Amino acid sequence: MQASAVEIQKVxxxxxxxxxxxxxxxxxxxxxxxxxxxxxxxxxxxxxxxxNFLEEYDSGEIRIDGRLIGYDAPGRKMGGRALREMRRxxxxxxxxxxxxxxxSARENVAEGLLRVRGLPKAEASxxxxxxxxxxxLADKMDNHxxxxxxxxxxxxxxxxxxxxxxxxxxxxxPTSALDPELVGEVLTVMKTLASEGMTMxxxxxxxxxxxxxxxxxxxxxxxxxVAADTPDRILHQPQDPRIQSFLRTYxxxxxx
Amino acid sequence: xxxxxxxxPALLRGFGFTVLCxxxxxIFGMGLGLLxxxxxxxxxxxLCWILQxxxxxxxxxxxxxxxxxLYYGGPLIGLRLDALPAGLLGLTIYGSxxxxxxxxxxxxxxxxxxxxxxxxxxxxxxxxxRRILLPLSMxxxxxxxxxxxxxxxxxxxxxxxxxxxxxxxxVSRMSAETFRYVEANLVLALFFWGLVETISRLxxxxxxxxxxxxxxxT
Numbered sequence: 001m002q003a004s005a006v007e008i009q010k011v012x013x014x015x016x017x018x019x020x021x022x023x024x025x026x027x028x029x030x031x032x033x034x035x036x037x038x039x040x041x042x043x044x045x046x047x048x049x050x051x052n053f054l055e056e057y058d059s060g061e062i063r064i065d066g067r068l069i070g071y072d073a074p075g076r077k078m079g080g081r082a083l084r085e086m087r088r089x090x091x092x093x094x095x096x097x098x099x100x101x102x103x104s105a106r107e108n109v110a111e112g113l114l115r116v117r118g119l120p121k122a123e124a125s126x127x128x129x130x131x132x133x134x135x136x137l138a139d140k141m142d143n144h145x146x147x148x149x150x151x152x153x154x155x156x157x158x159x160x161x162x163x164x165x166x167x168x169x170x171x172x173x174p175t176s177a178l179d180p181e182l183v184g185e186v187l188t189v190m191k192t193l194a195s196e197g198m199t200m201x202x203x204x205x206x207x208x209x210x211x212x213x214x215x216x217x218x219x220x221x222x223x224x225x226v227a228a229d230t231p232d233r234i235l236h237q238p239q240d241p242r243i244q245s246f247l248r249t250y251x252x253x254x255x256x
Numbered sequence: 257x258x259x260x261x262x263x264x265p266a267l268l269r270g271f272g273f274t275v276l277c278x279x280x281x282x283i284f285g286m287g288l289g290l291l292x293x294x295x296x297x298x299x300x301x302x303l304c305w306i307l308q309x310x311x312x313x314x315x316x317x318x319x320x321x322x323x324x325x326l327y328y329g330g331p332l333i334g335l336r337l338d339a340l341p342a343g344l345l346g347l348t349i350y351g352s353x354x355x356x357x358x359x360x361x362x363x364x365x366x367x368x369x370x371x372x373x374x375x376x377x378x379x380x381x382x383x384x385x386r387r388i389l390l391p392l393s394m395x396x397x398x399x400x401x402x403x404x405x406x407x408x409x410x411x412x413x414x415x416x417x418x419x420x421x422x423x424x425x426x427v428s429r430m431s432a433e434t435f436r437y438v439e440a441n442l443v444l445a446l447f448f449w450g451l452v453e454t455i456s457r458l459x460x461x462x463x464x465x466x467x468x469x470x471x472x473x474t
Contacts, residue, residue, distance in 0.1 A: 054372055080381070088378040098373035101470050102391045112377040115387065144469040157373075164377055 004063075005030040005168050005199040006051055011060035013046060013223075020046050021057065022223040028168075028216075033200045035210040035231075038220035039246060044203045047220070048170050051201065052090045053083060064090065064168065088116055091161030095173040097153040099145040105132060105156045106141040109163045117164065131163035132156065135189050151182030155189055162193070169193065171202040187213075207250060211235050219243050259439065263430045270426030271447050277340075277412045277422055278451075281347025282405045288348055289355025294385065296356070297363055311353035319350045319414055327418045343415035343422075350411065354404050362397030363389060395470045402459035406452050413444075423447055 006028035013021035021043050028034045036044040049055035050062055053070035062069050069086055072078050078086075099108050109128035113119045119127070132141050135155040145153050154174055161169060171190070175183040187209050194200055194213050204210060210217050211231050218228035221242050227234060238244050292311070296304045314322070323346045330337060337345065366389055374384045416425035423444060431440040 052376055054376060084378040084380065086378075087376060090376070092373070092376040094369055094373060096367075096369050098367070098369035100370055100373070100388055100392070111374075111387065112379065115380075115383045116378045146469055160373075160377070 003030045004028060005065060006201065007061075007063040007066075008047070008051075009061045009063075011047070011050065011057045011062060013043075013050065013055070013057045020223050021050070024060070024220075024223075024225045026218055026225055026228055028199065028201055030199050031197045032215035033194045033202065033213050034216045034218060034228075035214040036201065036203045036218050036220060037205070037207070037210055037234075037246075038226075041222075042220040043223040044220045045172050047225075048172055048201060048203050051168075051170055052087050052092055053078075054092075084116075088164060089167045091164060091166035091169040093154070093157050093161055093169070093171045093174050095176050097145070097150070097157045097177070099153055099156055099160070101145050104142050104144050105137060105148065105159075108145070108156055109160045112160065112164050127163055128159070131159040134162070134192075135159045136185070149182060150178045151185045154178065154186045158186075158189055158193070162198075168199045168201070171200065171204070173203050173205065175204070175206055207235060207247075219246070221246070259430075259434060259436060263426070263434075266426045267423065267430070267443060267447075270421060270423035271451075273340075273420065273422035274409075274412050274424075274447070275451065277343055277347060277415055277420065278405075278409050280344050281351060281412070282408055284344065284348040285351025285408070286355045286401065286405075288352040289357075290359050292352060292356035293359035293363065296360065298381065307356075311356060314349060314353045319346070319411055320417065322346055322350055323414060323418055339415075339418050339420045342418060343412075343420040346415070347408065347411065351404070351408055355401070358397050358400045358404060359393065361400070362393030362395075365396040366392040391466075392470070394466050398463050398466060402456065402463065405459075406455055409448060409451055409455065 004027045006026070008024055008026040008028075011021050011024045012019070024043075024047060026047075036048060038044050046055055050057045051064070051069070056070060059074075061074075064086060067086065070078055070083065072082070099105075100111070103111065106125065106128045109131050110124040113124035113127055114121065117124075129138070129141060132138060135158055137152060137155055137159065140148060140152060145156070148156065158174075174190070175186050178186065183206070187206065190200070190202070190209070191213055202209070202214070214231050216228055217231045217234040219226045219234055219240070219242075226240050226242055227238075234243060235247065238247060292307050296307050299307075323343070326335075326346050326349075327337065327339070327342045330342070370388060370392060371384060374388050379387070412422055413424035415422055416428060419425065427440045427444045431437045434440070
């Protein structure tokens with residue numbers, strides 16, 4: 001049996017009366033890429049954000065490497081220190097990059113190494129440089145985010161996450177805010193990461209990426225996880241009419 | 257000219273007190289304001305409510321009245337202060353709710369995503385405040401902080417009423433003794449104008465440095 005990096009069981013989440021996640025079950029295999037797809041508002045970003053507890057789920061369990069995140073026991077919230085401890089090994093990349101604009105690219109990447117890992121300044125800086133070189137930005141290290149393109153900013157954000165040496169990487173629509181010509185450079189970095197065996201969960205509208213890079217694709221609609229399977233079975237031979245209709249709309253929109 | 261020779265040293269000394277009261281009142285007021293803003297941001301609900309009442313009361317009453325209550329009413333509850341410490345405490349209290357509101361507005365202007373990014377890598381809230389929230393809130397807060405500091409310069413004249421020997425106090429004495437009201441107050445105006453001009457220049461320079469990479473300049 002394959003080890004699960006993330007094991008999600010019967011997770012529910014409400015925003016007031018709105019039922020955002022409905023009994024969601026999903027297991028994310030270690031060392032593999034899992035893509036979450038579905039229409040907007042289907043709960044895929046919410047589910048992703050529950051995996052590092054940026055969003056609190058109301059019931060059910062999410063286990064990261066076997067350890068329950070967000071709660072010590074059902075109904076009893078985890079203390080800040082324990083949660084921070086868990087988050088250290090979970091990298092996250094946001095749709096809007098969320099770089100800190102008052103710091104250079106290098107300082108953005110070094111910040112977590114300094115404040116969270118407690119590395120000495122010189123070492124943090126050296127590791128930040130390595131991470132930035134890895135995403136192809138060795139020559140932009142001293143630029144502030146305002147002097148970088150969207151694609152470059154997102155690569156800095158990826159470097160910021162991988163510098164912490166996470167065991168799991170979460171991507172929340174990492175290319176949705178980018179101009180079309182900048183999407184490729186970010187996806188390339190993500191593919192490299194995938195080929196190195198990083199466990200990745202990616203919320204995306206890039207069906208091409210899902211088809212070619214993902215090991216598993218999960219389809220969500222209206223807070224329900226409809227199906228999770230190989231990319232081929234979800235994207236090319238979907239059984240569920242909801243997936244069929246989603247893909248039909250997608251193809252129509254992208255044909256010309 | 258004789259007048260200046262006679263009263264010059266006293267006026268300069270008064271101006272020194274004015275600058276001192278302003279600087280310390282601003283620093284302490286800003287500190288207390290920041291503390292209030294942080295407690296309202298992170299604290300429990302009952303504390304937020306108490307601080308809200310504090311802000312409303314202090315903002316809703318004249319500084320002169322606050323100062324009287326503190327200086328003449330203080331001893332009734334055992335708070336016996338000399339004029340200068342009472343004046344400084346008064347300025348601190350008077351300024352704090354305005355500073356607190358400026359900080360609150362600054363916090364709100366920081367995009368949530370940048371705080372989430374810090375939480376996601378496991379930074380403590382204390383680090384997040386120091387490294388992310390405060391620096392980024394300065395984009396919108398700094399001009400308002402400088403502005404209110406300038407307003408505070410002119411509130412210092414009220415301290416003369418509880419006999420703090422600052423510039424207004426000296427000017428009043430000079431005009432009472434010589435009946436040269438116009439000259440005396442002209443001197444007062446010039447001193448204040450110089451002070452405010454200096455603060456606003458320094459403020460602009462500081463602002464440019466702090467927000468260097470934060471505001472798009474085209």
